[in-house]
Amino acid sequence: MEIFSARRDMGSLAVIENLRPIGLINRDIFMSQMSKPFHRELYDKKSCIAFMDKEPLIVDADESIETLAFRTVEAGEKALVDGFIVTRGGRFAGVGSGLELVSAVAEMQAEKNRQIMQSIEYASVIQRAMLRASDEALAMHLPGAALQWEPRDVVGGDFYHFAAFPHGWFGAIADCTGHGVPGAFMTLLASASLSQALEQMGPRDPAALLSAVNRNVKGLLGQVNSAPGEARSNDGLDTAFLWFDTRENVLHFAGARIALHILRPDAAEFETLAADRMGVGYVDSHADYAWNLHSVAVPPGSLLFICTDGLTDQIGGPRSISFGRRRALDVIREHRAEPAAALCERLRLTLADWQTLQPRRDDVTFFCVRL
Incomplete structure (x- = not known):
């Protein structure tokens, strides 16, 4: 809660064990649950594992944006909402945002479309x-x-x-x-x-x-x-x-x-x-x-x-x-x-x-x- 409260821009938080990611906690789900009556009294002393998604999308930092986009679509809506974990050599490197991924794909597609249109206009x-x-x-x-x-x-x-x-x-x-x-x-x-x-x-x-x-x-x-x-x-x-x-x-x-x-x-x-x-x-x-x-x-x-x-x-x-x-x-x-x-x-x-x-x-x- 201290991390989420301090970082209003953070949508998800990775759970790391021995430098390797084991799960992902969604900010909105976590804050919603902790706001319920007696939830803090019940869970304050428990491990954060109780709140994490145990099967998040994990990708290597060397994967291309195109490959990442396909994998995100295959993983479903959850990967777009929660984001995904990025690793290098199996070790945690960061958390990616579904919104930033969509923005990056849109920018790449726009650039491709510009190049295609330039080619078609010259074909004309x-x-x-x-x-x-x-x-x-x-x-x-x-x-x-x-x-x-x-x-x-x-x-x-x-x-x-x-x-x-x-x-x-x-x-x-x-x-x-x-x-x-x-x-x-x-x-x-x-x-x-x-x-x-x-x-x-x-x-x-x-x-x-x-x-x-x-x-x-x-x-x-x-x-x-x-x-x-x-x-x-x-x-x-x-x-x-x-x-x-x-x-x-x-x-x-x-x-x-x-x-x-x-x-x-x-x-x-x-x-x-x-x-x-x-x-x-x-x-x-x-x-x-x-x-x-x-x-x-x-x-x-x-x-x-x-x-x-x-x-x-x-x-x-x-x-x-x-x-x-x-x-x-x-x-x-x-x-x-x-x-x-x-x-x-x-x-x-x-x-x-x-x-x-x-x-x-x-x-x-x-x-x-x-x-």
């Missing part, structure tokens, strides 16, 4: 640098185009690729598995595969390019020649590839679970070129699969629209339902006379109003161009 710089060439191609060669790319997190799993060639331009919108850091890794892999295929095959056959990217992604992820259940990665991407021949005004399109929508100048509704229901990569995608190629004449003044499912699947509205493809197409159709940049901005604002307080579910990418 790398991802945006990967897209810069496409941004420049859009600005220089497709002045009638607009694109919205919004990762759900600092980095994302959507990417795009645009490039100008003699007598036409190539475009791709892709949605890779996942979002955040895993999705961003997939965009680097898939974008590199597409760049390699374009260099080897050229841009004029989007279906053949899809097949080449599919084979390359499956090979890189170890999905080829793997027995069922042995593939380490069941990842891939949904994507739309298109080549527009500016001499003939003919659009060539191939899609892997992402469709292309066309609004002709004299049409009341969008025409949809359906995508194949086969993803690129993934364990269940066939390595020799051949995507369908759609080739259609498109008159000047037509609008093209492509989006990833982050747009259509976003929950919101008064009934908390998906935004949907029809709602997105209606926004563009109703304001079809406006420039593509204005249409994308209208669509972005409509999505924000729809989402309200709902969390963002996925990365969002959509592309609109007036030919």
Whole structure:
């Protein structure tokens, strides 16, 4: 009682025998018991062993904070409330506080989070640098185009690729598995595969390019020649590839679970070129699969629209339902006379109003161009 009375900050007191700890006395429990009637008369002359926890958490001074945290959790609430005994070579070295341990763990976790966020923010710089060439191609060669790319997190799993060639331009919108850091890794892999295929095959056959990217992604992820259940990665991407021949005004399109929508100048509704229901990569995608190629004449003044499912699947509205493809197409159709940049901005604002307080579910990418 003299020690606890003198040290108001002391939550627990170790009991030592021959320099080795044998128990721990909790201040609050001890003081509560000693305040009861006749307790001091009964216990003043007895050993303090009567008040101690005989099985306290005892840790070595060389243990790491992480190990100590795990052991404290395993020991249960008692170790957080009473604290723990610290030893060196089996001999008493001090008493640790559960509150101080929580504070130390929180500080370590905060530092780790800072380091992780710094790494992710720099990864964002790398991802945006990967897209810069496409941004420049859009600005220089497709002045009638607009694109919205919004990762759900600092980095994302959507990417795009645009490039100008003699007598036409190539475009791709892709949605890779996942979002955040895993999705961003997939965009680097898939974008590199597409760049390699374009260099080897050229841009004029989007279906053949899809097949080449599919084979390359499956090979890189170890999905080829793997027995069922042995593939380490069941990842891939949904994507739309298109080549527009500016001499003939003919659009060539191939899609892997992402469709292309066309609004002709004299049409009341969008025409949809359906995508194949086969993803690129993934364990269940066939390595020799051949995507369908759609080739259609498109008159000047037509609008093209492509989006990833982050747009259509976003929950919101008064009934908390998906935004949907029809709602997105209606926004563009109703304001079809406006420039593509204005249409994308209208669509972005409509999505924000729809989402309200709902969390963002996925990365969002959509592309609109007036030919």
